[in-house]
Amino acid sequence: MQSATDDIVSGIMARWAAAFTRLDAAGLASLYSRSAFFFGSNPTFYRGNDGVKAYFDGLPRWQSPSVxxxxxxxxxxxxxxxxxxxxxxxxxxxxxxxxVVKITWVIVREDGDWKIVSHHVSSKTPLIRQ
Incomplete structure (x- = not known):
C-alpha cells in the first residue's frame, strides 16, 4: 500500500522526469527550495533555484533525454x-x-508546497572495495 509520503515523492519524481525530458531548466528549478543544496553529475556545488537552473541550463542539449x-x-x-x-x-x-546513479533528496514543505531542499547524486560504482 502506498503512503501519503510515497504519493508526494512519486508526484515530484513524475514532474521532475517530465521536465528533464524537455530539458526544461526553469521547470526543474521550480521543484527546488529557494535554499536548496545541489550536487549533480559534476563537482560543482549549486545553491537555490538560480543555482539549480544554472546546472540544468549547462547540460548538453541531448536529442532524447529521459530518466x-x-x-x-x-x-x-x-x-x-x-x-x-x-x-x-x-x-x-x-x-x-x-x-545510473544513486540519488538522495530531502524534501521540505515550503510556502505550502513540497520542494527539494537537498539533492545529491553519486556513482553506483563502488569507490571502496571491501
Missing part, C-alpha cells in the same frame, strides 16, 4: 520533511549507455 527512478525509499523524517533515496537511470541518446 527512470527505481528502488525508491522514502521516510517521513518530520511533519514537513521527507527523506528520499533511490536509483536514477538517465538515458540521453537512443543507443547510448545509460548513466
Amino acid at each position: 527512470e527512478f527505481t528502488d525508491v525509499r522514502t521516510a517521513q523524517a518530520a511533519s514537513d520533511v521527507i527523506n528520499v533515496a533511490g536509483t536514477a537511470t538517465f538515458t540521453v541518446e537512443h543507443g547510448a549507455e545509460p548513466l
